[in-house]
Amino acid sequence: MGSNMVEHLLELGHEVVAFDLSAEAVKAIAAKGATAASSLQHLVGELAAPRVVWMMVPAGRPVDAVIDGLTPFLRAGDIVIDGGNSRYTDSVARAEKLRKQGIRMLDIGTSGGLDGARHGACMMAGGDREAYEHVEPVLRDLCVENGYGYMGASGSGHFVKMVHNGIEYGMMQAIGEGFELLRASGYDLDNQNVARVWSNGSVIRGWLMDLAGKAFAQGNDLGWLGGKVADSGEGRWTVEAAIELGVAVPIISGSLFRRFQSQNEEHFSDKVVAALRHEFGGHAYEKPGEGEGKA
Secondary structure, eight states, rough: HHHHHHHHHHHHHOOEEEESSSSHHHHHHHHTTTTEEEHHHHHHTSSSSSEEEEEEEOOTTTHHHHHHHHHHGGGGTTEEEEEOOOOHHHHHHHHHHTTTOOEEEEEEEEEEEHHHHHOOOOEEEOHHHHHHHHHHHHHHHHEEEEEEEEETTTTHHHHHHHHHHHHHHHHHHHHHHHOOOOOHHHSSOOHHHHHHHTTTTTOOOOHHHHHHHHHHHOTOOOOTTTTHHHHHOOOHHHHHHHHHHHHHHHHHHHHHHHHHHTTTTOHHHHHHHHHHHHHHHHHOOOOOOTTTTOO
């Protein structure tokens, strides 16, 4: 997603300095117009103050590693953005740590998948309000019309994105279960055709249904992938937050538990969910028979 976002910004005339642990990734994006950086120190040195450094790395330790690598070279007033799917409580703690050094942080939940990163995303920002206003022109260019906004204090951007992903869990599970019921009906149904019809004018039309049709175009029974659905974290965090706040989320929690169950039982609904995840986010999937016999 980071590479696609850089391409999008370059296309719109922005100047971007890019660094990645993969030298090949840096070389590839430099060929498209970005300034290549050989290290985090080099990256910071190429930026004008106040510097804006946008991270698109996996949640957890990789985020902390990048922040720790950046802070010796940043100065008061600089802005660090975490555009990944970090846990909102981690974002609050990181923002407070950076604030003590005068560095401002934004947690920006980013949605829209790989295609959105390249052609227009949806972004939910939390953190320092002045920092948000400083980077708003970039957000405007990266996002679809009305597809971004300031959510509030540190952690709110990632909290809103976390709940968004919890809703996504439930929606994909419902679509998967619907197609499993159609499959059991005894009718000789063309799932791609069903998805096409539902995508045009029905109450349940939308991007996920469009992607379902795209997946079914590769095979009516989705025989090209297995039924194990990964749990990438946001669903768990949503359910945990709901428990802490005393809010009932039976659909979201049920879809999360269904993903756990998919590790041991294969259902057609799980294959549909796995296919949807692959279509919008490029998420890895197991091929039929992979993982059999694993503990």
